[in-house]
Every structure is written in C-alpha cells, then in structure tokens.
Amino acid sequence: MKAILFLLIIFPLAGATLNGLFGRRLPRKIVEIIACAALLCSLLMATAAIINMGGGTFNFVLFQWFQAGDLSVAMDIHYDALAAIMALMVTFVASIIHFYSVSFMRNDTDYVRYFCYLNLFVFSMLVIALADSLVFVYLGWEGVGFCSYALIGFWYGDPVKATAGKKAFIMTRMGDIGFGVAVAVLFAHFGTFSITHINPLAATLSTGSATLLTLLFLFAAVGKSAQLPLTTWLPDAMAGPTPVSALIHAATMVTAGVYLLMRLFPVVQQSPQGMLVIAGVGAVTAFYASLSALAQRDIKRVLAYSTISQVGYMILAVGVGDMVGGMFHLLSHAFFKALLFLCAGCVIQALADEHDIFKMGNLDRHLPGVFWLMLVGALCLSAFPTLGGYFSKDRILLSTFIQPGIAYKVCWALGMSAAFLTALYTFRMFFIAFLKRPDGKKASEMHQIPRFLVIILIPLAIVALCDGLLNLPFGVGKRWLGHFLFSVPGAVVDVRASTDLFLGMGILSASLSLSGIALAWFLYRRPQEAREKGWRAVLFSAFYLDTAYRYWIVQPYRWAATLLWRQIDEKHLDANIEGFGISFNAASLMMRVWSTGRLSTYLKAFLVGLAGLLCLLVGRVTLW
C-alpha cells in the first residue's frame, strides 16, 4: 500500500522532472508520451489504492523533511476515504485533459514547458489531496498556485495574459496568508502539524480559538476557491489555454479550498459561528456569481462564473455540515465542468479563437459532436433531474433547509435562486452559441479540428451523465458515497429530513431547473445582440467588484507607494546618502595632491616618515 501511494504521488513529479530536464532534446512524441504515461500510471495507482484500502485509513511517513527542536516535519500521507475519492477524481480528469492537450496544443511550439507545468500541477494537487502534515499540504497548496500562475500566463508574450497570471497569483496569495497563520495557530495549540493528530483533539479547542481557526481556514479557502471577496481573479484566469482552465480553474485547484475545509472538518465543526460564516460566504457567492454569469459574452467567462457559483455550493455544504453532499457536488462538478470547458475549447479552436457567444450560432450543424457533449454538460450544470448535479445540489439545499435558524433559511433561499439562475445562464450560453440563427457562422468560416479532440471527451461525458449513481437517494446502491465516506470524521451518511420534505425539495429544485431552461428557451432562442447598458452592465462587470478594488485598494496603495518612493526615499533617504558620498569625495580631492605618481616623491615621503618615527623612538614618545 505504501508503495502504491508513493508511486501515485511520484509519477507526475517524475514526468515533470524528465520533461523539464531533457524535454527540449527529445522529440515531441516522446515528450507527450512521457506526460500522458505519467498520468495514466498515476490513475492506475489511484485505482489500485482505492481497491486495496478496504475501508481503512493509512498513515505513512515517506521521509523526514526537516527537524528543529520540537518541530518535526515529515513528508507523510494520510490516506482515507476522502483522499481516495479526491485522488481518483484528480488523476482521472487530469489524464483526460492531458490527452486532450496533446491534440489541443498541436500547433504550439512551447509544448515542453506546458506539459512540464501540467504534470507538476497534478503532483502538487495530489500532495494537497493526500498529505498528512499541514506543512506538506502547504507545499502542494503553493505548488498549485505557482503552476496556475505559470499556466494562466502561458502565452506570456501577450501582456494581458501575463497580467492575468500575476493577478491570480497575488489574489490567491492573500488567502495563503490565512493558511499560514492558521497552521501556526494550530501548531501553537497542539504542537503538531499532522491532520491525523489534530482532528481527534479538535474537541479540546475553546470556541474562540476554533472560530479564529475556522475563519482563517475559510479565508485560505476563499482565496484558492475564488469565493467572495476574492472572486475576481478567476474570470481573468481564463486567459490561459482552455485545457488549463478545465483542469486547474474548474475541476481541481479551485476545489482545493473546499477540500481543505473538509479535511479539517472536526476543527471547523467546533465553531457554530464559523460554520454560519462559511455557509453565508458560500450561499452569497453562489448567488452573486450566477447573477454575474447571466450577462457575460465570453463563453469561458460564463463558465468561470458558473465555477465560482458551484464552488459556492460546496462551501455552503461544508457550512451546513454536510460533507458528503459537498464531496458529491465536488465530484459531479469536476466531471461536468471539465467537460464543458473542453467542449468550449473545441468551439474556440473551430472558430479561430472566437470567444464571444454572440458571434457564434449555427454550431449544432457544424459541430454536431461538440453540440451533444456540450448539451450533456449543460444539463448536468443546470441540475437537470436524474443527473448527478441535480442530486448533489438537491442534497446540499436540503441540508441547508433543515438547519435551525433564520440565517440558514436565507442561505437556502439564495441557493435556490442561484439554482434557477444557473439553469438560465447555462442555457442562455448554450442556445446563443449553438442554435440556428440567420447571423450565425457559416460552414465556410469553420476551421477543421482533429476528431480526437471530441472523441476523448466521450468517457468524461459518460462519467458526467452517470455520476448521480454514486449517491442515489433511493434504489440500488443507495447512498454509496455516503457509506464510503462514513469513516471520515464529521461525515453524515443521511440527511435527517422527513420523506415529505425530501420529496418536496426534490420537486421544487427540479421545477426550478426546468423552468430556468424553459425561460432561457423563450428569451434566447432568437438572441438579440445585447448592449452592455443598465443592469446588464452591472452584471457584466460582476457588480463592479474589480473597479471597486481598483479604486479602494489598488489606487490608495499605489499612491502610498509612490509617496514613499518619490518623496521619502528619493528626496530624503537617497539624498542624505548621496550627500555623505559627496562630502567624502570632496575630502579625497584634497588628499589627491599628494598622489603625484612620481616614484621619487613617494620615496622621499617614505624616508621622511621613517626619520620621523625614529626621532619619536629616540625621544621615547609612545604613540599609544
């Protein structure tokens, strides 16, 4: 088992190292084979591990990392049901995206760097999923942040894209500060970094410190998962290549924040206020982002906002203590969102880098394969009844509803409205981009895309269609995921709700989803070129959040920095130091007269000095 888990982590790292060191000297085929084979082996190991685990949890120390006094940090693994599911999902989605990338990046000359970063990303993500020591988790946490930065700005020749990468890095770093402080606080309390040791001791925390820790970890999750108030980096992150958006900014990295909260759920659980804040952040973000998605024109930005919104549901699930629901939604979201992004990638390539959905249209005839796959993804995203997205979202909303207190009811109402909006914006995008219309694209404007790009998506689409079976609320294999995750601390297999409530909630969310799709059909079947005015402009700019940050944070900061630089540093500090240098220079000018460069002068001076010293000795004058 130890060997399997070790190989699971090490294969992507080995792939990245091989390609990073020797990739430029190898033929292109070999580089691609190394990258994909590393992921396939990793997927194989993840499958083997989940088969062999047999309901147990495993703790291994891979090796000691560093040690100083009481502080001892190891590269260690805590493999439980949660980590097993996460590792399997990450390797599966990443494998498909690697294969897709081989085809997608076929005309890019910088493929070595691309595959190296992609493999490195998967390694870091697996570290987050499996690591036991929080310091080791932090290594992975920073690793995914770095790879995300490097891949968003992959086409760094374009300053807009390079800036988007920097923005993502800096904004997620803010959350990382929360993580770092939280780890320090945990160490001060328990004297250990190990999740295995911290979780059973969580009950000994006082409510105050539990709340502090919860809020700090929430802030870390908010940064990584692009929740309010740190949402704005994710839409800009769409500047990266589309497979990167699918892997990092939809399926895996943005769920790392949610995963962290689940991993430390016993700590989070100690603080009811903290839980309420988590639920509030999740619900408000889900609603806010689904509103913003409603007016976007860029197909990838629609999907980016929907990612923010769906991750909001997962955060909400953690906030209401329904870890199984959150994990279920995380899984189904990873599959259908990766599918949607990869389909969008096909569309973008077929239209020669066209992102604007209003300039698409007629794609159902030109790209029939993509049309059907995209339809599957869109139905899953809009929580069409009987699909995975429906069951998972329904379970989260039900768990929210049965929580006591008016605040949770507000969260539930926000979640419900967001569910309706999700169906609306998803099918707005789908109808505008794909349905027949007179001003749409003609067949002559289409570019050929490789068939492989579409074929590789079929397994993903099948999984996205069927992942509802993982945790059906009834029938065969009822609540399989819940039972599987039962051993994880804090997991609740079944939502404690009456059958009436359960059915009512199911019917309500199903009808909301269907009416959203229907409304989209009426509004956007014959789309008008929309102008960004009035409420549309507000939604298009995501409630001017970016502008607000620019005015209230970036501008004052820049102003203060310029003040320090121009006034304090240049006019005072630098001027003083320069004056010091100038006075030395002037003093040395007086001494220069002595330095004639003539040997005889020096000899004379030497002898005079010697004579002077001898005279002093004769006179018994002591100099010191």
Added chain:
Amino acid sequence: MVPYGHVLILSTILFFMGAGCALARRNLIMILVGVEIMLNAAGIGFVGASLRWGELAGQGFVLFIMAVAASEVAVGLALIIFVRRHTGSMNADKYRLLKG
C-alpha cells in the same frame, strides 16, 4: 681593533649616501644601487656589533640580508627590464600610471 663607534659612523655615512642616491637619481638602476648601498650599510653595522659583543647572531643576520638583497636585485632587475621594454624609458618619474 677598530672602536665600534667608528664602525657605526661609517655605516651611517654609507646609509645616507645610499639614501641620497636613491632619492636624487631618476635612473632606476641607480635607485636600485642606492638601495643596495643602504642594505650593506646596515650589514656593516651588524658585523661591527657582532665583533663588539662577541655574538655570532649579528653575522648570521648579515648573511640573511645578503640573501634578501640578492633576490631583491634579481626581481628588481627583471622588473626593470620588463618596464624598459614596455615604455622604452629608464626614468622612474615617467611611470605615472598609478596617479589617480
């Protein structure tokens, strides 16, 4: 037996002659000769002192001084030849590259 005071006077006179030579002349060879004279003046003083007190150490010092002087002359002459080839001049005051 020559009194030690006379030896010291001879040594002092020789030393100042050597110093005068090193200072007054511009020719590098002559400067080197002046330095040699100064060294040997000091040697005479040592030999005289060795005789006066019956100590062998003074003569030993002179041997060391001779060895040092010989090696110094060897290095000095090599430098002079190199400098001469380089600049075509033996005048010490012409070498002013070190002037800041």
